[in-house]
Amino acid sequence: MPDNWVLTTIDSVCDYGYSENVNVDEIALSEWILELEDIEKDSGCVVAQRSKKDRTVNGVRHRFVKGDVLYSKLRTYLNKVLVAPTDGYCTTEIIPVKSYDCVIPEYLCAWLRSPFFLSYTAECCYGVKMPRLSTTDARKGIIPIPPINEQKRITQKLSKISELLSNLSISID
Template identity: 40%
Template sequence: MGYFSRSVIFHDLDTDNLPYEKVGKNEPVCIADEVPFEIPDSWVWARLGMISSYSHTKQKINAQNANLDMWGLDLEDIEKGGRLLARKTVGERKAVGDKTFFDSGDILYSKLRPYLLKILVAPDCGICTPEIVPFKVFGKLNPEYIVAFLKCPYVNAIINAVTYGVKMPRVGTETMADLLVPIPPLSEQKRIVEKLNEVTPLTDSYAEVYVRVAGLNQEFPELLKKSILQEAVQGKLVPQDPADEPASVLLKRIRSEKEQLIKAGKIKRDKHESVIFRRDNSHYEKLDGIDRC
């Protein structure tokens, strides 16, 4: 038997209507301070260790003794958030060392770096790295609902507050078995899963858009600065004033100034001096005595 396998949580309707827990033959203990939020009247609280085989002993096998055609699951095959990226056989993976058996329909939970939420329902049977804990749920509980529960912020916060190991944090078996799980009626579990399957693709699409927008927001100040500079040198940043002296007059003064400097011997005459002017509503350049559009 695993942790809290004989736990019963109930509300004492005859006295204070608060949640109590009775473990084995011990006296009931009020757990009102431990219950994180209110649930509908038709729901109940239960420990994960009571409703599942999470803390039960797992069946192990050395990979070298496993069927080469069997699915061999590693953590790298699961994307952050729980999406399965690849399926390789034991032979393809050239797996070595101790592995854990799992059945189709088992919940696969990564106890290593649990904040990555590498959690899913196994679509087939196989063997996996010991960093993944396969477990079953009892009483025809919907495993997809339990997966959704394990991914929720409430659970994530609890688990990541008590992981051990700095570089490679892991969550302990007792912590997981001790988790309080809100259990809806079976029919409502099904409806919850169906609704999650309906809205999750939309939230995933929104997440992709959000990432792109966040990237644009980060780049925007620099892009805006470049855009303003471009507007400035194209004469579009400020309104034109007809009273302003034309820049062509300024250019004539520059040529006159340069001519004075040449006569004074301060600069040399440019043998390939460029003169740009407008004609026929187009721009021309006079270079080496030749006009070109």
């Protein structure tokens, strides 16, 4: 690891686990409600963006804002992690995370989606049929933090690679 990088824990770079719960009765019909099935595995692409009026929902949802990292703690091997493109509400199986000044959301998202973090979650998830990552274990996860400019460079490269792979799969179809 380069000398100007810092190895630290997830809880030191973001507010993982401190979500605002909202009763669905308080959510307007036009508001976006994100469910796990709306997120493509591995890519973090939103495959459906439906409002409350288009869903049957009850209970509570987590509020998120544009730029939050949305992390699925349920069946982490599906790798459903993305940066929120707009404000909305999500199932409580998705954790909205606000990054601190030391990390940009895109870098945090990329790390949470990385094989290194996936391997960590595979070791500590609990439950057989529907394994999930506890808040305590998520916060203890290790993350390498490069300087902000390096984070931007890394995420730009990853974005370019993702775009190339997406274009490749389109041309194959």
